[in-house]
Amino acid sequence: MSEARLLSDAPWLGSGPAARVLGLLDTGGEEARVIGGAVRNALMRIPLGDIDIATTAVPEEVVRRAKDAGIKSVPTGIEHGTVTLVVDGHPFEVTTLREDTETYGRKAKVKFGRNWVRDAERRDFTINGLSVDAAGVVHDHVGGLADIEARRVRFIGDPAQRIAEDYLRILRFFRFHAAYGAGEIDRAGYLACVSRRAGLAGLSAERIRMEMLKLVVAEGAASAAVAMADGGLLLWLFGGVAYTGPFAAMIEIEKRMGLAPGAVRRLGALTVAVTEDARRITTRLRLSNAEAKALDSMGHRWWRLPGMDEARARRRLYRLGEDAYRDRLLLAWARTGAGRNVDQWHALATLPQRWRPPQFPLKAADFIARGIAEGPALGHVLTLAEDAWLAADFPLEPQALSAIADQTVSRFTRDHRL
Incomplete structure (x- = not known):
């Protein structure tokens, strides 16, 4: 399976820091391409994040060429073929083409190669297995172009094998579906994730936290959470009940209020009914002190907020501060039903825009x-x-x-x- 397409409207390929790195490595018998998320996002016409580059040049050659060109190189993962080049303040991860010879968890024994097909086949999802060369030609060896058109997230090859290589891919499957997918979740991938959910127990809390905080703010987070709960994955992750109804309600409320998605606020709606829930989630995900404090505050007697008048709301706002007041209030709104008493809830939620608490004047x-x-x-x-x-x-x-x-x-x- 191989397909090529020209990527239009990608000026960063012709000039700028990324083009300079490609030019450095795409010469002298070696080849370099931009890979992964940058190609996916460019094709989907959404903002680019990091630009990662793959090359046939071995790490030592990448470092040598960078030194000759006066470019700073950092051996961020040189044992696995990754060197970070810093051009005009922009970091680019450059990774030599490779094949995994053994995989265990997030680690793997690798050998370097020159085969672009095999390098693509070792990646996680088809939409992440694309590459683009300096001329703008997109190379697809795994069916990623068709899946981008269909807004479909699929594992490359056998889903069970991809998951066994790295169980974090279970969470990434749902996160990528929430962010880039449309319609029904890929059934083969879903069943593989559900049947291998016990592997989540071997993941570090920090990695789970990172994935979940990204997942809950994705566009399709509500349906992804329901799919994860139905498959028993959220119970494995959180060690308790997941509240998918309040979570969906929180997303609706944020949109109604014109608020940017709040990762901790949404996590609270999904996991917290009382402060004991917040403490459990803090431990299981190893949340930061600020995240733990915010989650604990959300769960603290939120049930006292429904029906309060504005005078009482002003006292709450004074005591809690704007952020904690808003998040606890929105949790109360989400848990009591986003479609009920909308005008009253909206008035309470917009109080910080209409009234700023004065400082206590007595000294x-x-x-x-x-x-x-x-x-x-x-x-x-x-x-x-x-x-x-x-x-x-x-x-x-x-x-x-x-x-x-x-x-x-x-x-x-x-x-x-x-």
């Missing part, structure tokens, strides 16, 4: 002047005063503030006299 000096000594008592009085100020709906008038200070000191003194 320690206000209470020292009223006889409260510095130390723990002063901190306690300030907390009581802030609570009273919130309950009074954030007054800023001097007379109202003075009354709050006097009443707080009087209450504190009375309570501690007892």
Whole structure:
């Protein structure tokens, strides 16, 4: 199976850093092509990410040519044939054509080669097995062009074999379907992923986290999550129930609100009903401290938010801050039904756009002047005063503030006299 097509509208092939790397390596009896995701994205007319390059030149020759051309080279994975070249501040991973002779997990023993067909056949999905040369000719040895046209994500060759080579490909299969696929998920690939889901247990939490945070923000994430849940994969990943209904509702709400997809927010909708869920997910995926804090906040008594009036919402916004307020509120909205009480939820969700919480105006000096000594008592009085100020709906008038200070000191003194 081999097909070629001309890639139009790819000026980065003719000039610029990528063209310079291709020119460096596509000469003197060697050949170089752009491979993988950049070719896929260019054909699908979506923004390019990293531009990776494959070459027949062995790593030592790549380094030698880069040095002669005054280009910085970094041996990022030289034992597997990968050297990173940095041109005008842009990094390009350059990998020598290879064949895997043994695979175990994410590692493999390889031998370098010059066969573009075999190099393509060792990759994961057909849409990632394409390459394009400096003249703009797209080379397809695995049926990727047809699958791009059909928006279909398929494993190259035998799905079970591709998965056995690297179990992370199970998650990548669903992520790529969510990002680039359309229609029904490829059945052969799906069944292979489901039957081999136990292999997920051998993946590192960091790799799972990376894939899931990418998956949940993909365009087709809702249907992909349902397919994963139906196949028992999310139970393996999360160690608990996955809430695909609230997850789909969260996606709908974000679109309604004009919000960019939030990876942690969507992960919360998919996995969190109570704070215990958040802690379990944090451990299983080894989330960062910031991600763990955000997830824990979302799950903290979100059920108290439905039906609250704006005065109470202002107090919540003041206490939580804009990001935590929004995410907890949207979780409550998603879990109670995205299509219910839409106007009320929308008003609460847009509160940060209409009202900015003022700073608490009373200071320690206000209470020292009223006889409260510095130390723990002063901190306690300030907390009581802030609570009273919130309950009074954030007054800023001097007379109202003075009354709050006097009443707080009087209450504190009375309570501690007892």
